[in-house]
Amino acid sequence: MSDNETAELFPASATAAIDADTTPAAGTRVLDSDATPGPRVRWAGMVWGLVLAALAGAGIWLAADEQRIDDLSAWAQNLQPATAVAYALIAVGVIALVTGLVGLLHRAQRALEDRRAPQP
Numbered sequence: 001m002s003d004n005e006t007a008e009l010f011p012a013s014a015t016a017a018i019d020a021d022t023t024p025a026a027g028t029r030v031l032d033s034d035a036t037p038g039p040r041v042r043w044a045g046m047v048w049g050l051v052l053a054a055l056a057g058a059g060i061w062l063a064a065d066e067q068r069i070d071d072l073s074a075w076a077q078n079l080q081p082a083t084a085v086a087y088a089l090i091a092v093g094v095i096a097l098v099t100g101l102v103g104l105l106h107r108a109q110r111a112l113e114d115r116r117a118p119q120p
Contacts, residue, residue: 040109040113041109043102043105043106043109044106047098047101047102047105048098048102051098
């Protein structure tokens with residue numbers, strides 16, 4: 001391809017428009033690559049993963065011995081309705097507690113990012 005054919009494909013006005021789009025405007029700051037934040041930590045996934053791993057570990061521990069399974073079965077058969085409701089409320093409370101912890105971690109991460117961000 002000759003220079004003349006290239007000039008026809010990309011007229012000077014088009015390349016000037018591309019250059020204008022890629023250069024920063026006057027008065028704007030160009031951030032260094034070191035100043036750009038890295039990927040954010042997904043706290044919800046980490047915390048809930050730990051909670052579910054703990055539940056799975058407890059389930060494996062219970063299922064590993066036949067005596068433990070028999071004890072769990074006897075305990076569940078002798079469970080009173082009021083006690084079952086209390087355990088259900090405790091479970092809901094634990095879910096709310098873990099959700100609140102995840103929210104606090106997310107808020108702390110956002111506050112730290114805001115503090116580290118360059119001020120105009």
